[in-house]
Amino acid sequence: MWQPAFWILVADWSLRITFSVWILLRKRSASVTLAWLLVVLIFPFGGAFIFLLLADNRLCRVRARWAQSLQEEYSRWLSRLDIYRFTGWENPREDVAQMSRMIEIASGALPLSGNQIEMHGTSDEAFQDIITEIDRAKRTCFLEYYIWESGGLADQVANSLMAAAQRGVDCRVLVDAVGSWGFLRGKQVNELRAAGVVVHAALPVGLIRSLFYRFDLRLHRKIVVIDHRIGFIGSKNMADPRFFKRTAGVGEWVDAMVRLEGPAVDPVSMIFLEDWYFETSSSPEISRYLEEMEPPSPRGSAITQVVPSGPGIDSEAITQLLIGAIYSADWQLTITTPYFIPDTSLQRALIIAARRGVAVTLVLPERVDSTSVRLASRSAIRELAEAGVSVMLYQKGLLHTKSITIDGEMSVFGSLNLDPRSIQLNFEMMLVLYDKPFTAELIALQEQYIADSRRLIPSEQPIPSLPVQLLESCVKLISPLL
Numbered sequence: 001m002w003q004p005a006f007w008i009l010v011a012d013w014s015l016r017i018t019f020s021v022w023i024l025l026r027k028r029s030a031s032v033t034l035a036w037l038l039v040v041l042i043f044p045f046g047g048a049f050i051f052l053l054l055a056d057n058r059l060c061r062v063r064a065r066w067a068q069s070l071q072e073e074y075s076r077w078l079s080r081l082d083i084y085r086f087t088g089w090e091n092p093r094e095d096v097a098q099m100s101r102m103i104e105i106a107s108g109a110l111p112l113s114g115n116q117i118e119m120h121g122t123s124d125e126a127f128q129d130i131i132t133e134i135d136r137a138k139r140t141c142f143l144e145y146y147i148w149e150s151g152g153l154a155d156q157v158a159n160s161l162m163a164a165a166q167r168g169v170d171c172r173v174l175v176d177a178v179g180s181w182g183f184l185r186g187k188q189v190n191e192l193r194a195a196g197v198v199v200h201a202a203l204p205v206g207l208i209r210s211l212f213y214r215f216d217l218r219l220h221r222k223i224v225v226i227d228h229r230i231g232f233i234g235s236k237n238m239a240d241p242r243f244f245k246r247t248a249g250v251g252e253w254v255d256a257m258v259r260l261e262g263p264a265v266d267p268v269s270m271i272f273l274e275d276w277y278f279e280t281s282s283s284p285e286i287s288r289y290l291e292e293m294e295p296p297s298p299r300g301s302a303i304t305q306v307v308p309s310g311p312g313i314d315s316e317a318i319t320q321l322l323i324g325a326i327y328s329a330d331w332q333l334t335i336t337t338p339y340f341i342p343d344t345s346l347q348r349a350l351i352i353a354a355r356r357g358v359a360v361t362l363v364l365p366e367r368v369d370s371t372s373v374r375l376a377s378r379s380a381i382r383e384l385a386e387a388g389v390s391v392m393l394y395q396k397g398l399l400h401t402k403s404i405t406i407d408g409e410m411s412v413f414g415s416l417n418l419d420p421r422s423i424q425l426n427f428e429m430m431l432v433l434y435d436k437p438f439t440a441e442l443i444a445l446q447e448q449y450i451a452d453s454r455r456l457i458p459s460e461q462p463i464p465s466l467p468v469q470l471l472e473s474c475v476k477l478i479s480p481l482l
Helices: 004-025 030-042 046-054 058-069 071-079 095-107 123-136 153-166 187-194 265-280 286-292 315-328 344-355 371-386 420-425 436-451 466-477
Strands: 112-120 140-145 170-176 198-202 223-226 230-234 257-261 302-309 332-336 359-365 390-394 402-406 410-414 428-434 453-455
Touching (some): 071 265, 095 302, 095 410, 112 123, 112 436, 123 223, 140 153, 153 170, 153 187, 170 265, 187 198, 230 265, 230 410, 257 265, 265 302, 302 315, 315 402, 315 410, 315 428, 332 436, 344 359, 344 371, 359 371, 359 436, 371 390, 390 436, 402 436, 410 436, 436 453
Parallel strands (some): 140 170, 170 198, 332 359, 359 390
Antiparallel strands (some): 112 257, 112 302, 223 230, 332 402, 390 453, 402 410
């Protein structure tokens, strides 16, 4: 009779082979396929279990079907913005015109003219402006955040929301169930609800839900929309940096937000409503909002595309945006991001840009709050520095601003990190801005970050020990899954 150990071995390798075939038939990118093969083949039984939990993005298909059911509302929403669609590029072959066209085809985001954009380069500026506009609100206050943490100026935002709700304003707060775990179990959420503010958790995690949806898909957007006329978009969570993660050893988090007025606020409202009704499973009121709320009037001259990303949305759209932006740079490209784990195409694009003479600057925090990110990014950062990219390590806290500026003409700004999680899994929001004055303002902010950074010089870096090199290589192999 065969020994039990033999049958365990047979079952183990049957699982490994079966799941390896499944992975190969999924036709994902080579890096993702190889990373999953590595996980399944190395870990007995556990690799298959991890694959089942994390690899099959069923939420993507569910959300895509749900979005399709709202196609008529989407079409009506877009049709009322058509009068603001910008088509007046001086040269249809110039980089900005080609970028705009590529983004529109890939994501459906229209280039909208008539917008006014204001940069808030500090957390205090952003908080104070949001509080002021909530206090002025007459009809609606919509807020959507990955992290909401009580304390400091975040409490003043909560107080303004409660006062607005009590005077009859429709106040809604959508927060990620994991990122805002403490807030959702604290007393402040009960106070908000008692005052009439509707608070809902997005993408809740549970044993039963994890059988059907990936538990690590997160709502990472940071959105505020007031009265359907003013929007705030950026990297800043609803957390006062003077209180947030003070024991993490990375210093204060450094963020920026954009205040947006004009027709581009309309798609921001649409994205919030889509997220709200998907998470609450309530009857869509989008048609009612279409009837009650006119598109915001033109307020300035900036041309803007609002680009959402996440499960159910073509994941290639955001990749094409990033790669297209890098290849469009002729002389200047500056990127700030807290988490940097580039795939092969992104890494290659940055190296090629540097070698063809573009002044490429990558600004990262010296310290991050994720060991896996730190290990996965080290070799990529060294390679970029050796290829001529100016890698600047920010010294005054955890630089959390996500921004790209290209040739002083175009910029990208929002919540997207340059890592696989943000690009492929999280629900994100980016603004692509074709406006020289705003881009100049953003470049000035980036230069402040650079002034508070030290340059990474490969020749001055100590050679990592053999165990550290081995650990970095192992983490790099699975980096497409981080």
